[in-house]
Amino acid sequence: MDFTERYEDTCSTIAVAARHGDCRQIQRLLRRGYSVDVKDNRGWNALHEAAAAGSSQCVRLLLTAAASCENYVNSLTHNSETPLYFAAKNGHVQVVNRLLKRGADINKMSNDLSCPLFAAVDGGHMEVVKLLVSKGAEVNGTHSTSDWSCLHQAVYKGHTEIVKFLVGLCSLEAVDDYGITPLFVAAQYGRHECLQVLANAGANVNCQAKDLATPLLIAAQEGHLSCVDLLLSHKADPNIYCNEDQWQLPIHAAAQFCHPRILEKLIPVTSRECDQGKEKVSPVYLAVLSGQADSLRPLLRAGYSPDAQNCRQFDYCCPLEMTLWCNSWNSDSERHQSREITQMLLAAGAHVMMPTYVFALQGNVPEHLPLILEHAGLPKEDHLKELVQTALKEMQSAPFWLPLLLKAGLDPTLLLQHKMLEEAETRVLNFLLEFINWKTLPSTMLQILARRRAEGTWTPQKHFESVPALTHLCRLAVRAAVGSDALSKSSFVQQLPVPTLLQDYLQFSDISSAYTYTAA
Structure with missing residues (x-):
């Protein structure tokens, strides 16, 4: 049953009159012997109705007619609300005053722990609040x-x-x-x-x-x-830590919930200890977590490190890694922001660590590997070998990463390993072979290719039967002389003493443009 409604069939006749402030009707009913204390299904009697309606004269009549005024003035509903509570709640200052004079309990608590003063405060009834306080209501x-x-x-x-x-x-x-x-x-x-x-x-x-x-x-x-x-x-x-782990500050909240104007207020007054301090957490992490570039921009502009610190709290080694992982489960509509955040971190000088390369190679967030290679290039020396080994473990993503790594300057001969020759699908293997002299492969590799061809797991390009064209051999010789990394840079190629038409050819653009690869 909904007790917020008033069911007239359970409300006494005199209570109905009180509800409408009909003093004459109340007087007639009292002369005929009607009771003032009949309760409805909420436990309301006529005095509750009159107090809630703000009818001071009806309240006077009802109190006068009650057998025991002291008990009647403090009569309770099923929720332990008094007539004074309703008068205060609705801001009826005259009724409040009259009830208090007749002995109403000023601090009586309802079942939900409210009281007349609290109800008056809640309703914004200043006059009632002042009156109750002046009469001794408990304010604390x-x-x-x-x-x-x-x-x-x-x-x-x-x-x-x-x-x-x-x-x-x-x-x-x-x-x-x-x-x-x-x-x-x-x-x-x-x-x-x-x-x-x-x-x-x-x-x-x-x-x-x-x-x-x-x-x-x-x-x-x-x-x-x-x-x-x-x-x-x-x-x-602004430098009081707001959690038990001693890392969260107001600046972190502003960054996480993307309030850039507040960030700009907090940045100058917040200690930079949080930026790269051990066991702290840079607000850069929270800006990345928010997925909003506007939250990151003021931090980087103010000089916060794009690398931050190793973050055990979030289990990421750097903000860039967090960007990739978070973006891997974002919706398409959120990925644009993530791409912008990645660009901002890289442009600010973020170092790309091996776990970031590894994750990017998997192609879960395909737009990030090109950005990383464009800004940071390939890792060096032993790290480059590690990258190659990692790439070969991600053979299912090879259609995605292979053209990107080669375009970035990876020496294709580094990928000529048994795993590549054994497992690569036809389009991947053919693409790789276009970047080398396929006729000078070691015999063991040629045997693998022959076996796969016989098994029907590899279909070579027709021209692989022939010796590579002289022009192709020439560009392989140029690459051997200057290195794959140098040849991948247009600024370097443009300085070579060759016609402009040959510059793209030296960068194997004819091969790349003939193949279209997407993330697996």
Whole structure:
């Protein structure tokens, strides 16, 4: 049954009259002997109805007619609400005054732990609040299931004038069961005027909730710029760590929830210890985690390292690695932002570590490997050998990574290993062979190719039966002389004493353009 509705068939006749403020009807019914104490299915009697409706004269008549005024004035609904509670909740100051004079319990709690003062504060009824306080209402009690005080509720509802009235009476540092003060509530919900009143009254701007969050952290997280400004102007400390692991600061919240204007406020006042400090977490990680380039841009512009530190908290070795992993499960609509973030990190000088190369080779985020190779190129020496071995373990992705690695300057002969010859599919193997002299392969390799051809697992290009063209042999000789890495750079090739028409040919563009490869 829905007890929020009023069912007239369970409501007494005199209560109906009280609900409508019909004093004459009440008088007629009283003369005929009707009871004033009949309750409906919510436990309401006529006095509850009159108080809620704000009919002071009906209240007077009902109290006069009651057998026991003291008991009647404090009669309870099924939720333990009194007539005074309803009068206060609805802002009926005259009814409140009359009920108090007749002995109403000013601090009676309802089942949900509310009281007349809390109800008046919640409704923003200043006159009723002042009247109740002047008559002795408890201002520092807790009046909700989460232990909020009246000041908490006034701030939450944004009733600035009531907050101004209560700050001189209430404990400014009262906490709920989460350790949250009224000032924290103001910061959390963006109640700028209430926050200013509390801060000016001396409330602690650096208070911490049970989870160690500060008002500055919560304001930064929720994007309340004016509250952040106000807190900083009242000496809120941006360097108080807001979790037990001692790494989370307000700047991290602003970065994660993508509030760039707040970031710009926090960057100059936040200690750079978090940038690359051991066991700390750079806000760059949180900006990457947000997936919003606007969150990363001000940090890099201010000089935060694109490499940050090894982050055990998120289990990533660098922000670039986080970008790739996070983007691997993003939707297509989110990948554009991730690509921009990758470009920003690389442009800022992020070092590409081997795990990042390895992940990029798998082709889960195909747009990233070209970016990495364009900005960072191939790894050097032993790391290059490791890259090749890793690539060969990802043979299912070879159609994706092979043309990209060769374009970036990888010596194709490094890939001429048994695993490549044994496992590569036809299009991959044919593509690779176009970059070498296929007639001068070692006999063991030629045997593998012959066997695969006989088995029908490899179909060679027809021209592989012939000796390579002289022009092809010439460009192989040039590559051997200058190196694959140098030949991959257009700026180098353009300086060679060869006609412009041959420059693309030296870079094997005719081969690359004839093949189209995508991620597996």
